Amino acid sequence: MRKAARFISLLTCGALLSGCGGLSASSGSPAPITVMTWAPEGTKATNMPGMPAMAEAYAKYINAKGGINGHKLKVLTCNEHNDSVAVANCVDRASHAGAVAVVGSYSEHGASFSAALETAGIPYIGGYGITQEEFASPVSYPVNGGLPALLAGNGQQLAAKCSKVSLVRPDTTAGDQFPGFLDAGLRNAGKSDATDLRAPDDATDYTSAAQQSIGNDASGQCVTAVLGDATATFFDSFRRLRETDSGTGTEHAPRAHIASVLGSVTQSTVDSTGGSTSPLEGALVTSWYPPAADTAWAPMKQVIQKYAFNDDRIDANDPGVQTTWIAYTAFTQVVASLGHQAITATNVMRAFGSAHGISTGGLTPPLGWRDADLLPVPDLPRMVNAKVTYQVVRNGRLVAARSGFADVSGTLETTPQ
Missing domain, CATH: 3.40.50.2300 (Response regulator)
Known part of the structure; x- marks a missing residue:
């Protein structure tokens, strides 16, 4: 043939x-x-x-x-x-x-x-x-x-900061592959698998998914969203989730740290959502390539x-x-x-x-x-x-969180399919 x-x-x-x-x-x-x-x-x-x-x-x-x-x-x-x-x-x-x-x-x-x-x-x-x-x-x-390297790398990047991770990803056939690769990166660093949260990749509001992702909003929780173009919409919904402290009566944004991967978050996404005041400030981002x-x-x-x-x-x-x-x-x-x-x-x-x-x-x-x-x-x-770069949003710019490439081939080679 x-x-x-x-x-x-x-x-x-x-x-x-x-x-x-x-x-x-x-x-x-x-x-x-x-x-x-x-x-x-x-x-x-x-x-x-x-x-x-x-x-x-x-x-x-x-x-x-x-x-x-x-x-x-x-x-x-x-x-x-x-x-x-x-x-x-x-x-x-x-x-x-x-x-x-x-x-x-x-x-x-x-x-x-x-x-x-x-x-x-x-x-x-x-x-x-x-x-x-x-x-x-x-x-x-x-x-x-591809997405396998990004997600495995993101899991390894988050493992150093997070005690618990929630993954918000598309409810699609392609999206069904995401949790396994992210979990491989987390396991490689001795952490538990992420909570898998499916969401539409064309929604105009993600309040429900954002609320599920932060759970009890304890310290050490992280949320990584991989929704393509809709990721900015998700983080906007995430930003609007504000709670009132019962002791002081003051409001505070979710404590959970946020993260994503190249493509779902870019410099343009940061710029369009407020630059240094963007809800993405401080986000950890895994990329294939050096910063722009x-x-x-x-x-x-x-x-x-x-x-x-x-x-x-x-x-x-x-x-x-x-x-x-x-x-x-x-x-x-x-x-x-x-x-x-x-x-x-x-x-x-x-x-x-x-x-x-x-x-x-x-x-x-x-x-x-x-x-x-x-x-x-x-x-x-x-x-x-299978090499990736680690970046972070700092002062409204996507910059290198560490120099050079990180090789996640060993993690991917042991990923259960």
């Missing part, structure tokens, strides 16, 4: 030469390299419009430098609408256009898109890391440790400034934008290594399968996808990077 899919992919490249790295029939110049980036836009759940916008800006940047080995980069974008049928349609469109990869994308419907990509023989490079399939599909080449103020982000910011100055979809603090930048950075280096070989989906996968030591300028550890680079994480055999 897989051989047939690859044969069909090669036939498609023959019919759509301009998308597969041959010569343009009209000009004799190197044909463009066609790729796709998809993400949800305009939905009631998490939206990532900055990812396709960053992909378009990256294409302008790389093409201004002469492309990849002389090939222009052609980026197709697709709104996957947070819908399993829509994302499968994105794959179909990519296949018909002769795309050699899907790069730097976001979808919560991993089962749908991974099956479609495997059938089409198209690699998935640097997905956001929200689904299990991104770390299991043979055509997936992740650049970060780190100088390692300077090249990305320069590209945004020059090629997407008026595009308000792009926020340099957005982890979706950051992931897309990193994915395209890796894609460009690996495809450049093909030299004068035909740039087909099959050859791109072959090149990624032998790639090692790919630099992202310090935004991640050096990346590779050889068999020797794969981590022995149960049910996540495609994971190659």
Whole structure:
């Protein structure tokens, strides 16, 4: 079945030469390299419009430098609408256009898109890391440790401060995986499992979930919320829970310490909720990448400034934008290594399968996808990077809580599935 899919992919490249790295029939110049980036836009759940916008800006940047080995980069974008049928349609469109990869994308419907990509023989490079399939599909080449690494890291980060943790997470199939990874981080530090609280990821008020999360509001309690775009709404509901001290008659905010992970909390979230007066002040946040103020982000910011100055979809603090930048950075280096070989989906996968030591300028550890680079994480055999950073909201800014990366691969390798 897989051989047939690859044969069909090669036939498609023959019919759509301009998308597969041959010569343009009209000009004799190197044909463009066609790729796709998809993400949800305009939905009631998490939206990532900055990812396709960053992909378009990256294409302008790389093409201004002469492309990849002389090939222009052609980026197709697709709104996957947070819908399993829509994302499968994105794959179909990519296949018909002769795309050699899907790069730097976001979808919560991993089962749908991974099956479609495997059938089409198209690699998935640097997905956001929200689904299990991104770390299991043979055509997936992740650049970060996804939600598993973030949650395991968050558990370890909270263990040093909290005696009890409540996790507020989406009542979805993807969300059902969250407690196991957070608990692995807590257990690794000798702490008890978190209280698992499910909530809608598109609610306009989370008072009930916030009240449950703080329980008796004793000292040492912590609340970590991982609700994507709705996380700010949750913490606003959390902030409004004020109690009156029976002895003094004065009100006080909940004592429980708050936390989250990259994507659910960003610098933009802190800014929009009050900056230094935000309810997120003091929050502990686990990330894949260095803080947005780190100088390692300077090249990305320069590209945004020059090629997407008026595009308000792009926020340099957005982890979706950051992931897309990193994915395209890796894609460009690996495809450049093909030299004068035909740039087909099959050859791109072959090149990624032998790639090692790919630099992202310090935004991640050096990346590779050889068999020797794969981590022995149960049910996540495609994971190659399980390193995270620890951050804290201080004076209204997300800053490093400790220097460098923390490796949670050992914790994930012992996670019961």
